Amino acid sequence: MDEQQQAPMPPVMAQSFTQLPEWMYDRGPLSPVTAPALIRLNGTLAAELGLDARWLAGPQGLAMLAGNSMPAGVEPVATAYAGHQFGYYNPALGDGRALLLGDVRDRAGHVREIQLKGAGPTAFSRRGDGRAALGPVLREYLLSETMAALGIPTTRALAAVSTGERVQRETLLPGAILTRVASSHLRVGTFQYVAARRDPAALRQLLDFAIARHDPQALQSATPALTFLENVVAAQASLVARWMLVGFIHGVMNTDNMAISGETIDYGPCAFMDEYDPATVFSFIDEQGRYAYTNQPTIALWNLTRLAEALLPLLSDDEDERPVLARQALSGFNTRFHTVYFDGMRAKLGLALRQDADEALFATLLETMQQTRADLTGTFRALSQPSVLTGEDMSALPPAFAPWLERWRQRLQQDDSRPPEARAQAMRAVNPCYIPRNHLVEAMIRSAVEQGDFTPFETMLAVLSNPYEEQPGHERFALPPGADERVRYTFCGT
Secondary structure, three states, X not given: OXXXXXXXXXXXXXXXXXXXXXXXXXXXXXXXXXXXXXXXXXXXXXXXXXXXXXXXXOHHHHHHHOOOOOOOOOOOEEEOOOEEEOOEEEOOOXXXXXXXXXXXXXXXXXXXXXXXXXXXXXXXXXXXXOEEEHHXXXXXXXXXXXXXXXXXXXXXXXXXXXEEEEEEXXXXXXXXXXXXXXXXXXXXXXXXXXXXXXXXXXXXXXXHHHHHHHOXXXXXXXXXXXXXXXXXXXXXXXXXXXXXXXOEEOOOOOHHHOEOOOOEOOOOOOEEXXXXXXOOOOEOOOOOOOOOHHHXXXXXXXXXXXXXXXXXXXHOOOOOXXXXXXXXXXXXXXXXXXXXXXXXXXXXXXXXXXXOOHHHHHHHHHHHHHHHOOEHHHHHHHHOOHHHHHOOOOOOOOHHHHHHHHHHHHHHHOOOOOOHHHHHHHHHOOOOOOOOOHHHXXXXXXXXXXXXXXXXXXXXXXXHOOOOOXXXXXXXXXXXXXXXXXXXXXXXXX
């Protein structure tokens, strides 16, 4: 190669969102920051996206990741959407602190959007500063990459940049910008925003855009809008079931925080549950427990009902048939959720074959965990040990588990004939050893914010990139918090 071929190459991005009506986005000016510095670049993801990590880490790349200046052909926009926030409808939300840079086609041929989060005020900021504090940026980077490592659909973190500026929250905090990657940033709230204008042509245009991006096979259906709705319902049901299996609590399941792609999006006051309690809430502002762990499937269906309402005009030419079709699509949620959740529980407990009594077995386990205040992740990981499977070693679990363990071992005898080690290995492949323990996440954030030390962040990221494999020397990352380490509340950071 000659020197020109070897030179770092800027990204080539399309701005597909501008195919939609102009009132759905804003091309406001950039808001440069004073002293941007790269905290971390996700080189593996950059390669997956076909982006040149050398260019991204260089001065021009840093300028783009900080929102200071854009390379030729990159035309950022802030997008508009509405949303139900804690059940109350807000007709005008939008990207109040985010810029959609455009989309790229990754190595697998999939379109992926790149967005800056915390890039400054936009037309949709509603008097906010449009910035992000360092702590929430590190939290989203860490948790979204953990979700990806767990195999759960999610947005990804491409980069984190410090801005050299302070943002005012409860106190002055160091500012940062997250570069986020998603298959799209279309939300339930995007459809609500367009539907509220009562413009059937614009709603059809948005639907066609979403189908082309996420569900092109729906175009082969006699009823593309209905097929699209059914597939979004199935994707969200599957996603929330997978959250539940690992104890993830999103925290703010507003309709503007639900992506129609079926990816986890908007990691605000999110957390993974330690001690099993279905009523667990982490978000400081969720005083009524609307988004508690156990309520997540119900809320997801509630949100999808709002999507169905927005799509009603496109479901049929017959007005009387529209709500019937909407209910038909929504009725698939519970079936899909229960299939994914209970199949996931069988896998977590080493069961290959279905039995009618399995759901009662699962319920008893969860009741025992709640009564004993057992750690969710630690309990399933303990059950994944061959000595526990065979009953040779009971010390990993409290004595209160003994009756349930006997029932479980009897059920295992009725399952397939795998030897204990093979069954245990399969269980360890779905029961993580490591999750982002809240007390460690908070300690990591304090270290970065108060001392400028990103070593804990890098260490946690390395451990959590391989959550199913035990890593010698990192045992503390698998331990639940001590009594004085428990984190009861998390904050959004806006």
